[in-house]
Amino acid sequence: MTVYLFIVALFILGLGGMSLLPNLLRKLLAMNVMQVAVIVFFLAAAFKDGASVPILAESGPEGIAAEGYMNPLPHTLMLTAIVVSVSTTGLALGILIRIRRRFDTLNEVSLLRRLR
Amino acid sequence: MSPAPGKTRLRHGVPRILGALAFAALLGGLVAGIRDLPRLGDPASPAATHVSPRFIEAAARETGAANMVTAVLADYRGYDTLGETAVIFAAGLGCLIILALAAADRRETPPPGLTHRFGSPILDVSARVLTPWILMFALYVLIHGHVSPGGGFQGGVLFGSGLVVVRLVRGRRGPAFGPGPRAALVLACAGVLAFLGIGFLAMAFGGEFLDYGTLPLGGDEAHVRELATLGVEAAVFAAVAGTVCVLFATISAGVRETEAARSAGSASPPGSDG
Numbered sequence: 001m002t003v004y005l006f007i008v009a010l011f012i013l014g015l016g017g018m019s020l021l022p023n024l025l026r027k028l029l030a031m032n033v034m035q036v037a038v039i040v041f042f043l044a045a046a047f048k049d050g051a052s053v054p055i056l057a058e059s060g061p062e063g064i065a066a067e068g069y070m071n072p073l074p075h076t077l078m079l080t081a082i083v084v085s086v087s088t089t090g091l092a093l094g095i096l097i098r099i100r101r102r103f104d105t106l107n108e109v110s111l112l113r114r115l116r
Numbered sequence: 117m118s119p120a121p122g123k124t125r126l127r128h129g130v131p132r133i134l135g136a137l138a139f140a141a142l143l144g145g146l147v148a149g150i151r152d153l154p155r156l157g158d159p160a161s162p163a164a165t166h167v168s169p170r171f172i173e174a175a176a177r178e179t180g181a182a183n184m185v186t187a188v189l190a191d192y193r194g195y196d197t198l199g200e201t202a203v204i205f206a207a208g209l210g211c212l213i214i215l216a217l218a219a220a221d222r223r224e225t226p227p228p229g230l231t232h233r234f235g236s237p238i239l240d241v242s243a244r245v246l247t248p249w250i251l252m253f254a255l256y257v258l259i260h261g262h263v264s265p266g267g268g269f270q271g272g273v274l275f276g277s278g279l280v281v282v283r284l285v286r287g288r289r290g291p292a293f294g295p296g297p298r299a300a301l302v303l304a305c306a307g308v309l310a311f312l313g314i315g316f317l318a319m320a321f322g323g324e325f326l327d328y329g330t331l332p333l334g335g336d337e338a339h340v341r342e343l344a345t346l347g348v349e350a351a352v353f354a355a356v357a358g359t360v361c362v363l364f365a366t367i368s369a370g371v372r373e374t375e376a377a378r379s380a381g382s383a384s385p386p387g388s389d390g
Contacts, residue, residue, distance in 0.1 A: 001150065001156065003156055005147070008143070008146045008147055008150065012139065012142065015139075015142070019135065044156055045161070046163070047156055048157055048158075048159045053265070054172065054183070055183045055263070055264065056175075056176045056184070064172060066168065071163055071168040072171055072187075073167065073171060073188060076185050076188040076189045079185065079189065079267075079269055079270070080189070080196070080269060083200070083269045083273060084200055084203055084207075086360075087359055087360075087363060090207060090211050090359075090364075091211045091363075094215050097215060097374060098215065098370075100374060101370075101373075104378075
């Protein structure tokens with residue numbers, strides 16, 4: 001329960017930052033905070049009481065109980081999501097550098113005024 | 117032409133109140149929705165009861181990987197992983213295109229390798245001593261991904277970050293180390309193509325796309341799948357490590373060029389960027 005409240009707080013914090021902060025770099029960081037909320041949510045879904053990490057403990061494949069291991073699927077999805085988030089953040093930074101070079105500002109209001 | 121500091125904030129008034137109301141509603145809705153979520157750690161939650169037991173019980177028998185995450189990543193959901201790898205490569209390529217290949221390729225001093233001293237003695241020695249171990253550990257994480265936490269994504273990020281650390285320590289005038297942006301892009305592209313190639317190879321030997329069971333690698337099917345999974349993970353490793361290098365090289369070169377343009381220009385005052 002507490003975990004879910006934490007996730008909601010993180011998500012709202014990120015979404016609020018994305019829409020309220022005027023600086024584009026801060027918007028990008030807020031988007032990353034929101035992504036972390038989603039990632040933690042998936043990892044919470046993978047959690048099972050008394051379960052171990054999803055790596056087979058004994059050598060023989062006989063008698064594997066699904067209750068003994070955490071759900072590997074959310075772990076897989078979030079593993080790729082984290083690396084994709086790193087590269088999309090890099091791409092966004094590239095775009096920000098170009099905006100900064102062209103307009104000499106990252107402030108949304110100034111940019112909108114310049115574009116008008 | 118820099119605007120007055122007061123004018124760079126978002127507009128006040130009715131839209132702001134509406135926005136705050138919308139956020140309050142969203143927050144209330146999300147908190148109310150928590151009640152309907154399954155209890156944390158519930159073994160009977162929907163996420164833990166449908167495909168997940170099948171993955172857990174059959175992964176080791178079918179794919180030969182003790183690490184179920186690796187089995188799901190590279191075998192059961194290989195198609196998804198192929199897409200993710202392509203997205204990562206596309207992001208690196210996009211960054212390179214946006215920030216211009218030529219700018220990233222221009223280097224001041226090109227003596228290769230770690231033969232020249234750089235930075236302070238502490239930085240120099242620790243980078244010298246640590247870097248080979250970081251890079252070797254990245255390869256270990258890749259190869260050992262079947263039986264312990266690890267795999268192509270983790271190893272690739274580690275390898276790329278190891279190269280980035282050297283570049284951060286040595287500074288821009290120090291000796292070049294690791295692949296340049298062009299070579300890194302070729303590496304990333306080769307990774308994506310190798311992934312695709314393994315998928316098509318499975319088709320050529322009578323299986324379906326990315327269904328490795330039919331590949332003629334000898335041994336039983338689980339062993340064949342294990343080897344093919346390692347190949348796929350190596351392809352992902354190359355794509356991710358290459359992309360990390362491309363991103364760092366292009367972004368640092370882009371920042372450098374921007375700073376150079378600003379200092380060369382008519383001493384414009386620093387922008388007031390809220």
